[in-house]
Amino acid sequence: MNSTIETILNHRSIRKFKNEPLSEEQIHTLVSTAQAASTSSYIQAYSIIGVTDPIKKKRLAELAGNQSYVEENGHFFVFCADLYRHEKIGEWEGAELIPTLESTEKFMVSLIDASLAAQNASIAAESMGMGICYIGGIRNDLEAVSEVLGLPHRVIPLFGLAVGYPEENSDVKPRLPIHAVYHENSYNVNENEIKAGLEEYDETISSYYHTRTAGKRSDRWTEQMAKMLSSKKRMYMKEFVEKKGFSKG
Incomplete structure (x- = not known):
């Protein structure tokens, strides 16, 4: 590198x-x-x-x-x-x-x-x-x-x-896993795989916030997005x- x-x-x-x-x-x-x-x-x-x-x-x-x-x-x-x-x-x-x-x-x-x-x-x-x-x-x-x-x-x-x-x-904030954003040849529309990738990321982000805030925060990324995008x-x-x-x- x-x-x-x-x-x-x-x-x-x-x-x-x-x-x-x-x-x-x-x-x-x-x-x-x-x-x-x-x-x-x-x-x-x-x-x-x-x-x-x-x-x-x-x-x-x-x-x-x-x-x-x-x-x-x-x-x-x-x-x-x-x-x-x-x-x-x-x-x-x-x-x-x-x-x-x-x-x-x-x-x-x-x-x-x-x-x-x-x-x-x-x-x-x-x-x-x-x-x-x-x-x-x-x-x-x-x-x-x-x-x-x-x-x-x-x-x-x-x-x-x-x-x-x-x-x-x-701290460096974790990004979505590569398999959630990188598609080869065509878009992966398999909802089970998409959801599994987001659940994996939710665990990572929840742990990141929990550590960073000494337990005061542990929200999930999908939770954040749903809340933010619900507001015009x-x-x-x-x-x-x-x-x-x-x-x-």
């Missing part, structure tokens, strides 16, 4: 960082590694906003559900789906791009491009001895986040990425996405 694989397998979310800002060189390195990620048809349909203004970080922390690590970290990035520059390219090149830019396909391209870029940056940060935490909470109110960041039409903030040196480390959340998203000029056709 090489050091890259070890870094990936050692991933854990960090929610308490040292008060140590990243240097300009470190920020540049992380953005460069993000840009090195694969991109569909060379479209590069994303942008990255680095947030250093304390007032803006505080506001984003509030919008994300009062998560302190959004405000207190080495650097806070926001990864955005971005087709704004492509709309401008159409204007400048005299080409009609709007129907393509508003297609669901290009919406998916922008989401995938941004996600690949973010994961590249995350692995790079962890390889440099830093920790990261993805922040989906900014999607609680994307209208407000867009205002804070001054985002134009055809730019959607997808998630934040808090980066910095860990003040404390959490961020149901405004389709309307917001279309308002921003994405996935309209």
Whole structure:
């Protein structure tokens, strides 16, 4: 096993960082590694906003559900789906791009491009001895986040990425067993096998929480999912996405 694989397998979310800002060189390195990620048809349909203004970080922390690590970290990035520059390219090149830019396909391209870029940056940060935490909470109110960041039409903030040196480390959280997520040649729809895999995982997760919390918690993963997915959340998203000029056709 090489050091890259070890870094990936050692991933854990960090929610308490040292008060140590990243240097300009470190920020540049992380953005460069993000840009090195694969991109569909060379479209590069994303942008990255680095947030250093304390007032803006505080506001984003509030919008994300009062998560302190959004405000207190080495650097806070926001990864955005971005087709704004492509709309401008159409204007400048005299080409009609709007129907393509508003297609669901290009919406998916922008989401995938941004996600690949973010994961590249995350692995790079962890390889440099830093920790990261993805922040989906900014999607609680994307209208407000867009205002804070001054985002134009055809730019959607997808998630934040808090980066910095860990003040404390959490344990690596067990993932689903490989046979539950990896299928060969066709999807395994055998419900008995699917259920058996989830029951196996439930035992692992229940034991993980029991150990981590000294017996205060021992919930199962399927129990968590049933509870979480029973609650409607961020149901405004389709309307917001279309308002921003994405996935309209």
